[in-house]
Amino acid sequence: MNDSSTFSASPQTTLVDAGRLAALAALGLTERSDPGMERFAERVRDQLGVPVSLVSLVQHDQQVFPGMCGLPDPWASRRATPLSHSFCQHVVTTGEPLVVEDARLAPLVRDNLATIEIGVVGYAGSPLTDDRGHVLGSLCAIDTKPRRWTERELAILHDIATDCSNELRLRLARLDAELERERRDAIDAELQIALTRSQQLLSVAEVLNACRSIDDVRRALDSFVDPRSGLIELTVHLDASRPRLAADTELVVVADIEAPDSRLDADERSALRQRGARSVAYLPLHGSGPLLGHVELVWDAPRDMEPQERPMAAALAAYTGQALERAILIQNRIDVARELQAAMLAPLPRETGLDLAACYLPAMAEEQIGGDWYDAFVLPGGDGGGASVVVSVGDVTGHDIAAATVMGQVRAMLRQTAWDHPDAAPSAHLAGLELACEAFDIPASGTAVVARLTPVPGTGRWQMTWVNAGHPPPLVVEPEGRTGLLTDHDMLFGYPDLATRSRRDHMIELQPGATVVLYTDGITDESSIDRDDQVVALVDVVGRTRAQGSQAVVRALADRFVDMSDDVVALVLQVPPADA
Structure with a gap:
């Protein structure tokens, strides 16, 4: 400074x-x-x-x-x-x-x-x-x-x-992306006039333009392999692992790997020979910045690249470079968005008297980042008595960074509302959240379950009072294994003008050894799977692992419901068994 x-x-x-x-x-x-x-x-x-x-x-x-x-x-x-x-x-x-x-x-x-x-x-x-x-x-x-x-x-x-x-x-x-798009469009126009294989070029462009990841680019190039023409491999090498002969700025062709002037050493010739190669070419891949890597073309017979094929090769390299750069940019954006969301999910408290664990699983869809959250905190005793544990799981409407940002605000305001009114019921906390969002013009809507758990003195039991704003019903597994869904619910939060009645609190006493699972609709709303089947799968996972503690349940849920089409959040709490 x-x-x-x-x-x-x-x-x-x-x-x-x-x-x-x-x-x-x-x-x-x-x-x-x-x-x-x-x-x-x-x-x-x-x-x-x-x-x-x-x-x-x-x-x-x-x-x-x-x-x-x-x-x-x-x-x-x-x-x-x-x-x-x-x-x-x-x-x-x-x-x-x-x-x-x-x-x-x-x-x-x-x-x-x-x-x-x-x-x-x-x-x-x-x-x-x-x-x-x-x-x-x-x-x-x-x-x-x-x-x-x-x-x-x-x-x-x-x-x-x-x-x-x-x-x-x-x-x-x-602005750079716009310039790059203009450059690509200019290349397209030129190739449409100059190349006799325009239909094939358009097919290449169409396939690569749909690529959203580096693996997509590799699979797309695999689809262009044509053994009938002798082309047996099309492989992307990122710049860090490029072949020795690959140049930064120009096409390199080795017409016959066995020729004395091939520039290949013995080990390189042997490795190519084992892949069935007799000729190889390297196309540099450029995006809007530094060199990204190379495409390696392998043929099973000696051949040079004809002059009319070189523009085609240049076009392939241009489209592949753009697709690869776009894939890297998308992945970076996804990483940043998911890091943002993960950063807003604070660690669970330790000294609560309950066994707590939670997980957040991002959606399989590449750019989806949503407003799913979980939270748990210890609420100090108010006028009504001792401390209690407040837990919440919810889902803000939307699947983008804006939704994740609103989620962070909602989660923080819900905490503040509960902290300011420790004696109030969960329904009052949720109502306070809605009033705050309306007052500060925060476009928050979605579903949530908010619950307060208080130990019943001298019994080992815990009283759970909860409110459900249109959220999937919590799962309760009793110590002897009996399961049930807490299906009572009200309408979604964020629509106070549509409410026809006040939110209702519900209460249940949890026996020692009981397990409660709060989760978001990423588990149950998978479009390709029946919802009832998903609930059965959830019950099965919890039933098989609950004896090992909440962390084991969370790990099993993560293994079972990873790569869903929507974000998945699960929060598991267990009442200590009577002999603990």
Whole structure:
């Protein structure tokens, strides 16, 4: 981190960097207000309590503010200043945060016209970067009086700047993707005119365009193998494991692996011979960035690639590269989304008096990420007596990152509602959640079971009081093995205007050794399987494993219901047996 005493750089060497200016131009963000950038400026103002906050993008001759809070006129009207009024240029030239407690005393900026004319005294700026490392500008917090910035404030500023940088990168990525699509379309148009095998080319494009994973790409290439023409293998090699002869930029053909000038060593010839090969070619695969890998074509007879076949090979490489890049991007997006959801599912409490375990299984569908959740926490005793355990399992409507985000809000608000009213029934907690969502305009709807478990003194039993908002019925297995579903339920949450009656609480006493399973509809709503059969399978898994404890039940459920078409959440709780 730079402060005003450690800065030393030549501004012109960085501010006029061609790559940086190209990224700024591609973004198209100028003096005009941008809603997304305004939100980041508002977050800085609200969370750091500063009078002025800016999303400042530093061009070669000025800085512009697509996001701005609190800047005085005439600068607020212009939404830009020359570099003579810019602290943010120093963040760009160093690539590091700049923190100034009193600009009037700092040699770096005391003569800056932002200090003199605008009244900038306290300043903290964090770099805004693209995915190529260019510093595009600064997210800055400004005070009109001296300010000693705390580590917490600087961490908050850094976090918001990271979010803002991610938004800028996403916008640039969309532009890159559009350029890539335009490039692909241009290649398509050229090939339709130049190639005599247009129908075959279209078939290749269609199959690869449907690929959503690296395995899909490999299977697609397998489908193009044609032993009748001598082509016996089409294999993708990612760049980390590319063959020795494969080049970065051009097609490499070995017309006869047995020829003295084949450039293959003895081991390479032997390995190819064992695969039935007599000739081999390597096509480089490029996406929008670095080399991705190669396609290896293997024939069972000596052959060179004819001139009219080379455009076809180039087209195959182009489509395969795009499919492979898309598959990698999709997988990265899936990983990020699932990490987000998993991060919002906190670990279960340990000292509850119950045996608790839970699992979350993501959907088999590639890009589906949903709003399924589980939760358990100890609620301190209120006016009514001792502590109790609150558990919930639910499913927010939707299968995307937005649903997962809303799920995190719902789960947290449900906890807060229960904590604020420890004596209230689960139905009141759920009603409080609905009121909070309506008050804060959170688009939350879905199904849920909320239950409170309280030990019955001196008996070893636990009383469970629950409310069900349109959720699959919890499964109860008694100590002697008798099973039952708690089928009482009300309507889904999130639709208070449609409610015709208040939510109802239900109560059951759980005997020592009893097992309760709360789960989401990913288990029962599999479209290709009968729902009753799924319930039977659930009962069977729990019955076979409950004697080994809740964790064993969860592991067995995970093995049985993995790779469903919807997310699966299961929470298992067991009352300790009488002899425990």
